[in-house]
Amino acid sequence: MDGDCATRREYHAEVVGTGPAGGKDVRVVLGTLETPYLGIMMRWLGTQANRIADGLNPDTDTSWLVKKRRALSVAHLPEEAPYVPAELRAWFADRERRQNAYDRLRDGWPFTLAAADHTGTYSLWVVPVDVPADASHDEPPIRTPEGPPTQVQRRRRPRPLLRWLPHREHAGAGHSS
Template sequence: MSPDFYVCEVVLWAGRNHRFPLREGWTATPRLAVRWLQNEAVRVAGLIDPDPDAEWLGPIPSSRLLVSPAPDVTDVPQALRDWADDAALHDTAMSDLSNRNPFHFHTRDRQTGVSLSALPVPVAFAADWDPFKDVSKAA
C-alpha cells in the first residue's frame, strides 16, 4: 500500500543553524517526487554556479565569477548535478519512498549546504489534516 502523496522540499543551509526553505512541492508518486527533486537539484545548482554565458546574467567581469573550490572542499553545485544525473541513486530514492521511508540528500561546503528531501504522507493523515483549522476555538 502506498501513500497518496509525497511532500518534497529544497532547503538552503547557511552555517549550521540557519535554514532557508527554497521551494516545496507535493507529488502523487515516488517517481514524480524524485523527478521534482531532480529538477530542483539542477535549478539550484544553476543558481549557485550559473553558466557564465547565461543570458540572464548579462555581461559579468571575469573577476566576479566563482572559482572552483579547493580539492578538499565539496563542490555543492557539482554534487547536486551529479545526484540529478545518477539513475541508480534515483532508483534507491524511489524504493525508499515506495516503502514509506523518507528520502534525504544533503551536500555542503564550508559555508552553505543544500538539502533535497521527500516525505511520504499517509492517506489517513491527509484526510484528517486541515491546515486552515482555527485551533483558537477548539473546546
C-alpha cells in the same frame, strides 16, 4: 471507528538551504511540494537539484550573465573542498542513485539528499505519508460524459506517455534520439 479506514500515500518534500548570513545561521526554504504521485515527486527533486546547482554555479553563457561576466568572482578553494553543484549534478546524472531513492520512497521510507560546502548546506528531503483516503476534498470530481463524444473529442490525438525518470546522457557521450 474501528481503525480500518482506507489510506493513500502522499509524498511531502522540502528543499532547504542553511548557511551563515549576517553572523547567524539562516534557514531558507527554497521550495516545497506535496503530491500523491511518486513520479512527479522524483521529477521535481531532479529539477530542484539542478536549480540549486545552477544557482550556485551558473554557466557563463547564461543570458543574464553574458554582459556581466566580470561580476562573477572566483573563490579559490582547496582541491579537497566539497562542491555542492557537482554533488547535486552527480546525483541527478546517476540513474541508479535516483532509482534507489524512488524504491526507498515507494517502500515507505524517507529520502534525504544533502550537500554542504563553504556557502552552506543544501538539503532535499521527501517523506512518504499515509493519509486517510477520504481526507482530500480538493481533488476535482470525476466527470462522466453526458452523451456521445463531440467532434473535437473524436479528433483529439492521444498524448504520449510521460516518463517519471528523466535520462541525462553522460558528458561527451552524445545525444541519442
